[in-house]
Amino acid sequence: MSAHIIDGKALAQTVRAELADKAAALKATQGIAPCLAVILVGEDPASAVYVKNKVMACEQAGFRSLKATYPANVEPAVVLGKIAELNADPSVHGILVQLPLPQQFDSDAVLEAIDPAKDVDGFHAENVGALMQGKPRFIPCTPHGVMKMLESAKVPLKGAEAVIVGRSNIVGKPMAMLLLAQSCTVTVCHSRTRDLAFHTRRADILVAAVGQAKMITGDLIKRGATVIDVGINRTADGKLCGDVDFESAQEIAGAITPVPGGVGPMTIAMLLANTLEAAQRSAR
Ligand code: NDP
Numbered sequence: 001m002s003a004h005i006i007d008g009k010a011l012a013q014t015v016r017a018e019l020a021d022k023a024a025a026l027k028a029t030q031g032i033a034p035c036l037a038v039i040l041v042g043e044d045p046a047s048a049v050y051v052k053n054k055v056m057a058c059e060q061a062g063f064r065s066l067k068a069t070y071p072a073n074v075e076p077a078v079v080l081g082k083i084a085e086l087n088a089d090p091s092v093h094g095i096l097v098q099l100p101l102p103q104q105f106d107s108d109a110v111l112e113a114i115d116p117a118k119d120v121d122g123f124h125a126e127n128v129g130a131l132m133q134g135k136p137r138f139i140p141c142t143p144h145g146v147m148k149m150l151e152s153a154k155v156p157l158k159g160a161e162a163v164i165v166g167r168s169n170i171v172g173k174p175m176a177m178l179l180l181a182q183s184c185t186v187t188v189c190h191s192r193t194r195d196l197a198f199h200t201r202r203a204d205i206l207v208a209a210v211g212q213a214k215m216i217t218g219d220l221i222k223r224g225a226t227v228i229d230v231g232i233n234r235t236a237d238g239k240l241c242g243d244v245d246f247e248s249a250q251e252i253a254g255a256i257t258p259v260p261g262g263v264g265p266m267t268i269a270m271l272l273a274n275t276l277e278a279a280q281r282s283a284r
Pocket of ligand 1: 231
């Protein structure tokens, strides 16, 4: 039997429509339009597409957006100056620096320069610490989107074996914290994991966030498991695909997210949710 497809695109549309209503209400009652500022450095085509999609999503939800773009060889001080300016601007509620940054940048220093109250990506150390303590201010968008998808698919979390493949600061680690907070038993795998299959085959919930096309094949999945594919890769013929081999995985999994149309759209929806929240907090 084929797995239930968790439709991230449809869920994201619903979430974005709700956020648009809330943004309109904030404007009507407090005169505040949520505003996201996006900083893009360099000419990486994938980053340019992500930024374009984020700006477009803001506009569709009635948010304001600002975009600052710089050439790849820009001095980091220029970008830090822009961040300071946006930090000080009360009409800006969220600030996002599109990663990765060119080599001359210390990415951590850039992320730390963002006012934590405007850090809608949730990457500032203060916000990471708050998440660790179970008192999140901004939940990083991709893992937040995954949690919403699990909730929408009514996946039981308490006591579930959750296995995450990937331990990055932006996906794997915060994902682990969120699942742990919901009382999953969490295992985090990475490139040095000795026997990946041993772990993935006992997962009730398997999250793949690796960046390797189709590496999680059906034989690595427990029958009936919920499989969340965070990966965004391109095949040789230019098509998008995830870290999960969808064809073989859907025969074994109980539920699965597609790529495209899965986690990606939810990531953007959660960015808007964080921006709206920042704007609402600014009104208090
Ligand atoms: P990173 O490259 O930062 O992290 C990849 C992780 O995968 C690392 O922890 C690495 O281990 C681990 N890994 C690499 N090879 C293996 C292997 N063979 N077996 C087990 N683990 C392995 O990537 P990100 O977390 O930033 O992104 C992961 C994927 O998700 C990418 O495809 C990215 O494009 C996508 N993505 C999608 C988003 C969305 O909105 N859908 C948002 C963000 C990312 P180690 O730490 O040991 O090196």
